[in-house]
Amino acid sequence: MFILLSGSCLCLASSPVVLPDGAVDHETVTLDEIQSNIVRCPDAEYAEKMIAAIDAVRTRGDSIGGVVTCIGLGSPVFDKLEAELAKAVMSLPATKGFEFGSGFAGTFLTGSEHNDEFFTDEHGRSRTRTNRSGGIQGGISNGEIMNMRVAFKPTATIGKKQHTATREKKEIELIARGRHDPCVVPRAVPMVEAMVALVLVDQLMAQHALCNLFPINPELQEPLSLNFPEFEPAII
Numbered sequence: 001m002f003i004l005l006s007g008s009c010l011c012l013a014s015s016p017v018v019l020p021d022g023a024v025d026h027e028t029v030t031l032d033e034i035q036s037n038i039v040r041c042p043d044a045e046y047a048e049k050m051i052a053a054i055d056a057v058r059t060r061g062d063s064i065g066g067v068v069t070c071i072g073l074g075s076p077v078f079d080k081l082e083a084e085l086a087k088a089v090m091s092l093p094a095t096k097g098f099e100f101g102s103g104f105a106g107t108f109l110t111g112s113e114h115n116d117e118f119f120t121d122e123h124g125r126s127r128t129r130t131n132r133s134g135g136i137q138g139g140i141s142n143g144e145i146m147n148m149r150v151a152f153k154p155t156a157t158i159g160k161k162q163h164t165a166t167r168e169k170k171e172i173e174l175i176a177r178g179r180h181d182p183c184v185v186p187r188a189v190p191m192v193e194a195m196v197a198l199v200l201v202d203q204l205m206a207q208h209a210l211c212n213l214f215p216i217n218p219e220l221q222e223p224l225s226l227n228f229p230e231f232e233p234a235i236i
Contacts, residue, residue, distance in 0.1 A: 040189040058182035061159025066185035080139035088195040097151030101134020
């Protein structure tokens, strides 16, 4: 089974507000901590910094983007899981980037530095000492925490004057009216969570069907349970 927890971990302004690595323990963070503030950041100190950054750019009639980090606990399933997750979250409005596990930072490591070494824990289960793969290897989840980051662009509709062109190819100035969010990241958190949940449920159902068609080796795979946990409705 899996548990989904997600939170906005970065907002960009003239000075970036970046939640440091390790500031949030992915093993213990709770949904209540994420939902405790309007930017859905589980770290109270950085949540206030993000709120201040968004408010500052809002008063200038501008907008900013940011990154949503989504954490999921997975069971081994088949199909190219990273590709399915990327397709799902990149289908959301305003998404401009997706990385899994070590992501682009992993390109600066050697193979010996990046590889996740396996070991047997005190419960007799196969685990990895590190999780640079983000919980997925060879397109299959390995039971470790799945870790992905989704980048959202600044809101396109802003209060500042912008140059544009009409269908008649005449250059004009455009001024947007009405209420528009200066940052979409807080609203994106439950959307990312929902898309990831849909992909994982789909894969779990496929895995369940596969196990009923072909016998499994109990030494290599635990029986799959479909007792899904109850989730509180997302607040958007």
